[in-house]
Amino acid sequence: MTDPNTAAAGTVTTEGATYVTAAEHQQVAPGKPRSLWSDAWRDLRRRPLFIIASAVIILLVIIAIFPSWFTSVDPKHKDLDFSRVPPSGDAWFGYDLQGRDVYARVVYGTRWTLLVGVAASVLTVLIGAFFGILAGYFGGWVDGLISRIGEIFFGLPFVLGAIVILSQVRNAQVGGAFPIVSAVVSSIAVLSWPVAMRIMRSAAVAAKQQDYVKAARALGARPARIIFRHLLPNCLAPVLVYGTIALGAFIGVEATMSFLGIGLHDPAVSWGVMISDARNYVRVAPHMLLFPAGFLTLTVLVFVMLGDAVREALDPKLR
Amino acid sequence: MGRYVLRRLLQLVPVFIGTTFLIFVLVWAVPGDPFTGLCGDRPCPPQFVAAMTEKYNLNDNVIVQYLKYMGALLTGDFGQTYSEQPVGELIALAAPVSLRLAVVAVAIEAIIGVTAGILTGLRGRGFLDNLVLVSTLFLIALPTFVTGFVIQIVLGFQWEILTPTVSSEARWSELIIPGFVLGSLSMAYVSRLTRTSIAENKRADYMRTALAKGQPKHRIVGVHLLRNSAIPVITFLGTDIGNLMGGAIVTEGIFGIHGVGKLVYDGIIDKQGTIVVGVVVLLVIVFLVVNLLIDLMYAVLDPRIRYD
């Protein structure tokens, strides 16, 4: 039984030592200003989680943009003779019910999955950040109005709201890849922006109190200039972290919607759509489900890891 | 405190109206035939359409419809489904089941999540810490429906270890597996939240004081550390009960649980607008009330917080 005093004290000292060493290790180029961002970058560069996550993400992006580099098989080609054939040397992930190559489908599906995640995340952050900064900076009735509207959307249970919106869209029989993707992306963004707004708002409220903002106002700077030049860069960090993690979450949301049958569908075949198609055959041809589900989990994982790493790097409390 | 509560309650009203109006519009004001599917494969005869339109006020503009609906709501009348069953009854049957499921989920996520969080928060970096970190990341990444679906198929159908569905009585014991699935995502958040909270508070001044005073470890951790670290965790767990009631649609569907999630999902698919709006109204009320209660409890737990 270790002595609790020394153990606890030891913990504190060890951590203190870590920090001291880290600070000493940071090489500073002479004369170069050290900002939050460059510090964060230096920190990130050294984290294995960040490196792995970024590498995988870059790989996924390449697969999304250039799927033909990774497979020469046409993902749409059906051949019932190959229905449900399990993985083999010719087809690493086997074939699905219609005799399509699962590996090729997964590769081409990357594009749609990532597109939904990225677009939804970007849109949510843009809307949320815009309203959040306005609410935070102007305060008063502007803040009251925006916060109330945010609460209205926030009060709507997310999955429910998404199902209602998307089933109406489905009834309208929207066709074509981009309209379908836009519908899904918009419904996610419409339901998620309050969170981004709140984060941005609290950051803006805190930043507003800073001296440099007061100085800028005293100098007679217009609100727009203050917002974009002074507030925005300093409030970006928490929203960025949220955006990265949200990206992963939204990819999962899209898959859930497709599983329920109201998300994407042909011709925008994402991994969620593949999982949905495979659900009745799990017992006889599990490879149809496992590979897209595996890729899905992996993708969400790396985005969440990335967001985690970025948050730890940017959080001044952990420095 | 009283004034604060009053102010919050007053703020609730516009939000309540806004959210319910939003969902009302989404359900009823969207173009399309609301009676598809009621008449089997053929289109409904015009007299039928006329009678139903009259009954559900569909000829009025949407604001009037909404006001009529809310008026009825205030007297406790949630309206009727197309088969003339009172929606209030349906909700009254389904809500307790969902509540039980949410409670089970929160209990599981609290027990496992907090324990994991405490262990790793106290220990700091190490094998266990990394293990928990990675597994929580994994749980966050795995979509709920994949977890639930695979568990049901593999354990329920293929290996026949569990009964794949929940009976209509939804006994507590049957809800453990669905509760686990439902809470798996939140479990990850709870453990990380606990871990962070403990890690932060571990370095606080009062901890060093307690240590210097020679307090036994279990007292330091149990009395000082936990109580102060608990606040964000309890906040999260409290709001989670509300969230899980509304967000259990997928889990309830997979395991055949007759809760509000399944009720509203079926309502959306069958285009029974009254069910959808009724359930959402209930969920919004739950959400707003729970949030208020959590905020109040916050003040109780943390004496530094004062509401005027």
Added chain:
Amino acid sequence: MRRRRLLSAAAIPLALSLAVTSCSGGGDGDEQGAGDSNKTKSAVLTVFGSEPELPLVPGDTNESGGSKIIDALFTGLMYFDAASGQAKEANAESFELTAPDEYTVKLKKGWKFHDGTDVKADNYIKAWNYTAYGPNSQQMASFFQQIEGFDDVYTADPDGPEGPQTPPTPKSTEMSGLTKVDDYEFKIKFSSPYTLFKIKTGYGAYMPMPDSFFADPEAWKKNPVGNGPFKYVGRVPEQNLELERWDDYQGPDKAKIKGVKYTFTDADAAYADVKGNQLDFMDTVPPQGIAGNVWESDLPGRAKAFRVMAIQQISFPLYNPKYASVDFRHAISMAIDREQVTKTIFEGNRKPIDGYALEGVPGYEPGACGKWCEHNPAEAKKLFDKSGWTGPIEITSNADNGHREWVEAVCGQIEEALDTECNFVPVQAFGQIRQAINAHQMTQIYRSGWVMDYPDIENFLNPIFRTGGSSNDNGYSNPEVDAKLKEADEASNPDEAHRLYHEAEEMIAEDMPAVPLWETPSISAWSERLTNVRLTPARELDLSFVEIK
């Protein structure tokens, strides 16, 4: 040979059509051995169903969830015998054609409703008038179209259901064609001869209603009172509905079991429940049970593919000029490899057809479609090129119930053979396509089918392919085919008629207004304690025959 009249739009909708099982229906699926009569007498069966969409008024029920329950709660003038598939007298003592356009019905005495009141002629007449009377907005009103005086009780909406005008109030609340002779006898007169009516009275639309319904319909809806082998006990909304055997029932299909509880749940959850013996019967195993034929190993000895006299097709909207080329339509048919689809997608549970009906239908002979239904990709490609079709081919249907899988497979074969794009365009519910079909506005090829109304090849041809036929949805019209069908209608003996119908069938295949695909049997599953399981012609569990082991 029955003279066939052209039915107007009162034809039996797909969802409600009674499928008359083939003559082998008697032995089809009788699980051997009677059960334990004591256990049977006290057993309440749980049966998979779907929640009725509307209150259980027979004249207002048009979907399968409600009609299943109506079938147990009510018995009408005729009924469909599960063993032979024939229509036989039930409540009717006699049902005679007393004039070319008039039936006289005598009711059996002693039949009662569940509340003890007698079933008399008035109960039928009042019920039928109530359903037909427009302002009551009953869905099955058009089923009384042929009766004289219908136009007096039912007026059309002058500008359709979308328009603001409402239909004018009808002149009368009663149809002149229904006349009461005495308490137990009444006459039905038609505006023109319609002998088919007799058999149709087995359908739910034609049930008698008790006096209590007319006194207070709202109270009745809360506690439905019928005259069938089962009476209403109660329901838990969205969960189940319970019926109990009625011991005073006089009809031919008395129940042996104590009661039946219809449970409303997910099809997948229901399958799990049947497997675990928590649910006694489900009439159609969901796709996850059919995949890989796991139903056979999951439920040995308690699941069976029951033959249903129904077929699947895809139809071309011929009013749309895109589909005018017969070469194109033949190309589509020859591009499809029906064997392969039934083997891989349906695990061998469907049988391809090569004509417009199926085996077991009296008068049917295979081969009417001939080479047009044979898989011949090379020939198909030639015809396709000749037709000059441009753009993608689109086939539409609702995606659930396993339809997505086979339509995508068929599209894949078309793409392979014709080297052109083929897409499956799903809709949420078939009802959405139905509207476009009825309005002759379809632009895509659509899933279609036919369920046999009565056992004769004629039922598969006249309503669908004759010009102006009641179910001629795609606008097909060929005067030569019409002439041949008329010739067959008027043939002097059944054999001659069948021969001529077969010739008509061949002519229709030459035009290919619809592509024949395969039969559609029903795989049903039940719990271990059930025996004597068979389906009624309506594809439901025969509740009068089933017993407990």
